[in-house]
Every structure is written in C-alpha cells, then in structure tokens.
Amino acid sequence: MTSDYRPVLSMAVPIVAVVGRSNSGKTTLIERVIPELVRAGYKVATVKHTGHGFDLDTEGKDSWRHKRAGASSVVVLSKGSMAMFADVSDQLRVEDVRDRFLDHTYDLVIAEGWKHEGYPKIVIIREQAGEITISREGLLAVVSDKPVDLQVPLFGLDDVAGIAALIMKQFPRLQPRSKQGLEA
Secondary structure, three states: OOOOOOOOOOOOOOEEEEEEOOOOOHHHHHHHHHHHHHHOOOOEEEEEOOOOOOOOOOOOOHHHHHHHOOOOEEEEEEOOEEEEEEOOOOOOOHHHHHHHHOOOOOOEEEEEOOOOOOOOEEEEEOOOHHHOOOOOOOEEEEEEOOOOOOOOOEEOOOOHHHHHHHHHHHOOOOOOOOOOOOOO
C-alpha cells in the first residue's frame, strides 16, 4: 500500500532572543509573552544567559552529593520533570542547548541575552537607543516607552499581545497539537 504521506523533515526549532541592558525588563517581558504563546498552542523553551556563574543544586541533596563526588553530569527525574546539572566546556550557544537538550516537539526557544549574536531579536530600550550595543542583524522589533527610530516595529512595554503576535507571525508553529493536552 502506498501513501502520499511524507513526514516533515525535522527543522531546527527557531530561536528568538530578548535583549536589553541589565534590569531593563527582559525577564518580565518574557514571563508575560509566554502565556500568550502557550494559549496559541506553542510549546516554548527558554534559555537564559548570565554573565556570572551560578549554582542551582542544593547543598546536601543527593544530586549535589553525586556532583561533589565527581560526576560530570547528574540528571534528576520525577514524573513530569527533569533537571540536569552538568559540566560544560566553555560557553554553549543557544543552538547547542537546543540541539542537545530539546526535542522536535518545541515550537520556539526564547533566549534571554546573547545581544551580540545574530539571533532574531527583540530589544528592550528604556532610555535611549544607544544604551546598549546590539547587533542589528536579525533585529525584529524594539520594546520601549520612549520614541525610537530603528526601522523596525516599535511596541510599548505593556503591548504583550502585539509582541506575541509578531513572534507568532515570524515563527509560525510547525507542530500540530491536540487541544486537550497539546501533545505533539
């Protein structure tokens, strides 16, 4: 029996970066946009860049004890959740994280940071356009409460629906999902 059905070739999950100076509201904007995307059926992952180190593993817990004992990676699993603590060589790029740790069921990766990379990006400007240096490569929009002329759409800080609509237009969902569980 022949069929005209052909599986869609696996395309890389798109990445959009939200960039701005420290304390400009990047996390808050992402936190407000995610529910809009989820209501539209998107499965979203986020990757946050921090310029300084961090330690999320809790001292005394089993995972911390395994890592302290010398394990290079520790994975903690429970029903519906997974966490991984791992040594990484140098600085990973967002696409490295996407390609290694996220499967094809995601529709979008929102990266917080990576302002100098060529990812499609939305920049938050609180004072003036020159407050941070960014790569104009891939600049999709500016979010600001000030007038800014950068030849891309300008959204107010509270225009979450408009920002989400722009993201959905630029990165349409590729994975069909059922409405009940949004399974892939």
